[in-house]
Amino acid sequence: MPSSWGKIFRISTFGESHGPSVGVVIDGVPAGIPLELSEIQKDLDRRRPGQSEITTPRDEADEVRVLSGVFEDKTIGSPIALVVDNKNTISKDYDNLKDVFRPSHADYTYQEKYGFRAHVGGGRSSVRETIARVAAAGLARRILERDLGIRTVAWVDSIGEIDSNISENSYPKSREEVDVNPVRCPDKETASKMERLILDLRNEGDSVGGIIKAVVYNLPPGLGDPVYDKLDGDLAKAILSIPACKGFELGSGFSGTRLFGSNHNDEFYIDDEKRVRTRTNHSGGLQGGITNGMELVIKAAFKPTSTIKKEQKTVNSLNEETTLKARGRHDPCVLPRAVPIIEAAINLVLIDAYFYQRALQPEWYEKWVLNRETRR
Amino acid sequence: MPSSWGKIFRISTFGESHGPSVGVVIDGVPAGIPLELSEIQKDLDRRRPGQSEITTPRDEADEVRVLSGVFEDKTIGSPIALVVDNKNTISKDYDNLKDVFRPSHADYTYQEKYGFRAHVGGGRSSVRETIARVAAAGLARRILERDLGIRTVAWVDSIGEIDSNISENSYPKSREEVDVNPVRCPDKETASKMERLILDLRNEGDSVGGIIKAVVYNLPPGLGDPVYDKLDGDLAKAILSIPACKGFELGSGFSGTRLFGSNHNDEFYIDDEKRVRTRTNHSGGLQGGITNGMELVIKAAFKPTSTIKKEQKTVNSLNEETTLKARGRHDPCVLPRAVPIIEAAINLVLIDAYFYQRALQPEWYEKWVLNRETRR
């Protein structure tokens, strides 16, 4: 269903940017998992608006509450409902948008789809929906870490024309390494250039796009399923469903198309700890859509924020041409806040692949969870 | 489920490269649709091996049979089972692969996932699975054309370092314009360079990747659903589930990340026929995951074929290092045959979005199917 995700760890999200609340119901959570709301709150805080000077001034605490599924701080096997109320909504900012379609927003498409449109805020197309995923993924992350030691780390790799200098050898290993600056680019020098650009664009009323890169460490081999549930397909869908995302790459991505097979193939070898590894990782951690034990490496492209304060030509619902100059509060660059959203998207894909795998291949579960000794 | 696709027009595919048959069961087909097997066969012929000098010499007629769901050449509302038998399989080509993992193939990952591997052919990871999608999409395409006039056209845009010169103004309008040469690149001059490269690589036992571009014409606005069923997400998943695919872009994709919002936004205007259009199409036909009536434009990246005839280092199932030189019959470049597969993937996404839309918004159906007059 359009607002649901997952085969087993199944989330159903709800809420519009200017309605009473946004939230998620998670069905398919094992009983007995410690649920510390403060952990989930921490994840939400990384995506909340108003966390730094370079994000939207819409200041929301985004405090999460539990409506069900938890008893004495542990999951009980029932659906878990998590809710965040919308507090700082200023609907009158949208009065002038009632009949006008903002360029590159979903106003026109919603109008045509539903024959009807809630003109305050972006409704369901708003990035506020991602609160629901980040909250649900907070629980997923915990389970993945506890059972398998999996760790997902994303960062801002480029903004506009400003590229970072982070190579395979210098990928950040933890979210702490990423959160050292408000841009969430662990290359310090580049980060300050990016920050300056974003602040300049805010002043000009303009916006900019960029690229986020993400790595998943410590994945066991065997996760993901042929054919339509290949991990790459599920990751691509999870990421393209984030507002403003326009592209996805796994491993070598588009640049790999220019190589010959003899350069691109990832040769296997046995490492010192007797594990199967590949010398290169053009595959980005997946072969046939299934993890091979190498790091999962993906890239996501974000377009410039559609809301700008410059005057633009557009049309209205009476089929007339008109112009528009946006009010409202928006991020000139969504990338820094998209970092935790990308991580959430990835973790939601991984938890589901993991639960499906243990449903069907319990020997794998015995090997990688019950009996694993030291893992990477 | 891993081998199924779609919410309403639901396909379940089966079959391995060296098993008895590959096929598909389609549940969710309206009754009374003419089913001409010859039309579906034509689609299959575009993807079949052995169709030209630049594809694999595995020569398969890939003749499709109907097992159910059709009576007197019309669909009856029951599931439609379509089957193609595997005929030209040479399993002994794979004897030397029994215990060896081919680099950048799914051998190792299947072994780890299932604790067991059918070593002949790529099993379920083989591109032969795409027969099932192409067959099912043949029916989808017919319905989309009849009800809405939708037309999907894909072509080879680059191979290795050879880029075509096809701009927005010269996009091919029909599959006939694409099929003029075996490479399926409608830029004639580039096509012959590509053909030469592929033949050279075949002789060297090497392979190459490339990029396929696809455009969908005549889409009505309003198809696609927030949030997880955005068309871009579904398209990305459909395309990333094709073997060898490593990247996806919608509209401006990765290059759009370098622009400012004031350049990237697609301004609306009213055209001569009183339709809402955008001056540019950086959005690639979708806003908020929903069609806006502009052309849908996507790109898919394909890595070089993993099977090469040069010696490669690898490991075996005894955890030992070894070397491998492939036998077997393979495409040095999958792109030309991937063109109809990309089109199939797109049409399967669109038919499902269309059926879901008419389930929920019958007024839309009345407007765009029942009462539409002349459409683009």
Place this chain on the structure above:
Amino acid sequence: MPSSWGKIFRISTFGESHGPSVGVVIDGVPAGIPLELSEIQKDLDRRRPGQSEITTPRDEADEVRVLSGVFEDKTIGSPIALVVDNKNTISKDYDNLKDVFRPSHADYTYQEKYGFRAHVGGGRSSVRETIARVAAAGLARRILERDLGIRTVAWVDSIGEIDSNISENSYPKSREEVDVNPVRCPDKETASKMERLILDLRNEGDSVGGIIKAVVYNLPPGLGDPVYDKLDGDLAKAILSIPACKGFELGSGFSGTRLFGSNHNDEFYIDDEKRVRTRTNHSGGLQGGITNGMELVIKAAFKPTSTIKKEQKTVNSLNEETTLKARGRHDPCVLPRAVPIIEAAINLVLIDAYFYQRALQPEWYEKWVLNRETRR
């Protein structure tokens, strides 16, 4: 997923009897439907505890709130979240149950399933979950009435050994005819006997079961799908998922097994309005799982409430035998409050079959919704 229902009108429910809230998220609601909360509240009021002397004294207003999906009193196509807070919970009533398994309750089975149990209230097995369905079905009912004129009416047909005298000719035609007494048995004389029995049992601390019958009027032919989505199958599942339900019959049910085909077959005829009808209705309105335009007739068996105030033998979580005498507040007979729940279950099945049918057979939609003139 365990807490979800429906292919298109998809509900996901959450909440335990003693947690903060119960609620439902509905995904798959057309945009533009008037959503009057007072209408849904009316449905909830029919199932709420404490509504009469013969129901549980747990007095809950069960006031419903909307968290999303509605703007200016109309649905907007987004998921609709409806929430009811649990207010009158007395958890200490359950202190003595912490380690004891109540006979014929889900205590032992939850313990074994999850290895863990929230001992206050019945958790997810409590009848409070049905709030969520009744709320969601309130919206479904409205759409079914508006588009097709469908009307679902259920009533209490027997309690314990007390059978009503309601024959095919005297089936109630509206919920008003049913709500004339607190027992919800439209046979007045029988109703007062039933009421007396229930009050007696309350005094004795005992409980009793019974049978609910339901009829759906004005169904068009053609709803329901072969094979696993036959309406009878979906109805049976919807009804057996209501707490305390132990049996389901369609039409002639178990008594029909004793007849010969020559007596049981429903012969067709043409009525005065040129409609196809059957002389008898042993089929209960479905043939091949699909509506035939006759009334849908079903029966549901409810066991006696498991909670009784008499001493019972049981075991505890230490694997010891023990005895138990329940405290807490419960209905001595669930039937009167189950009437709106049965109606809700039926309407949730019908709305989904209707939406699926209009997805696949738009000609049917044109005939029965767009172009229908006078309907029964």
Place this chain on the structure above:
Amino acid sequence: MPSSWGKIFRISTFGESHGPSVGVVIDGVPAGIPLELSEIQKDLDRRRPGQSEITTPRDEADEVRVLSGVFEDKTIGSPIALVVDNKNTISKDYDNLKDVFRPSHADYTYQEKYGFRAHVGGGRSSVRETIARVAAAGLARRILERDLGIRTVAWVDSIGEIDSNISENSYPKSREEVDVNPVRCPDKETASKMERLILDLRNEGDSVGGIIKAVVYNLPPGLGDPVYDKLDGDLAKAILSIPACKGFELGSGFSGTRLFGSNHNDEFYIDDEKRVRTRTNHSGGLQGGITNGMELVIKAAFKPTSTIKKEQKTVNSLNEETTLKARGRHDPCVLPRAVPIIEAAINLVLIDAYFYQRALQPEWYEKWVLNRETRR
């Protein structure tokens, strides 16, 4: 989807009674399971037509073939396609039915649903679809037996007015005890009465209904899920989707509605082997929709076969009244052949609940599968 079943062990069936083939694709089968086709064939032989004098003379070998998912007699984790060709079809038997609706068949409802009807045979409403389930369930049964020791046994409990004398103490323990006579009623004396009745009805061209009872032995506690995936709900749906089924009971069913709670509740005790058991089993093995370790006990009501050779009044597709006298070959009583179908329906429900449980509660899997010692 209408022709699919299951969350994890997911089957998609296809085929009409007079089309080329019927079959099933099973997605969600663990790799490495021995697949002996002869075992599945044995299950199919129990339901095939023409197996005795009291069944339809349509003689079909119903030989099953594997199209995918198996390599060297083991499952490989890919979808398994099983196909049975229709051989003994006599379409001309149906010529006189082209425009006439057979009473109590799905002819009229299919016509209204699809606006179109394949008049030869019952199409998708035919009992031939059950071949697909029986084949798929053959594999499910094997896994349930191997992993958990679960055993499902069904039998004919009554035919028309003839009731067997099989009480809780004399329930058959194996299918061998059931297959001792062609009626599949393990009460010998009653069986011969039933056989005589069926043969008489065949001569008269009439038909009769009856009741099948089924018991599942050796179920561990903890299978089944709240709320909509309660085992009773899933079983009811699985069974009501079998052609001619009109009723379902779990445990005390309709007769339990007449009891008081103090009689109906199943008191717990500790047995000699220190297991938790209940003195009575009115619950039929489920509490809160989840197995409690007692035997699962269900009943299914079958109406008399609709096809009779007596003249009946009906209508045709021109909306005229007419009469009909059936030709064709049919069972005067479906019960004996429905026994293996009921078992299949149950096993398909159980395997799915089992796989879902091990996805979410691996500790349960460790306890009941990995570490169980002697089980009942």
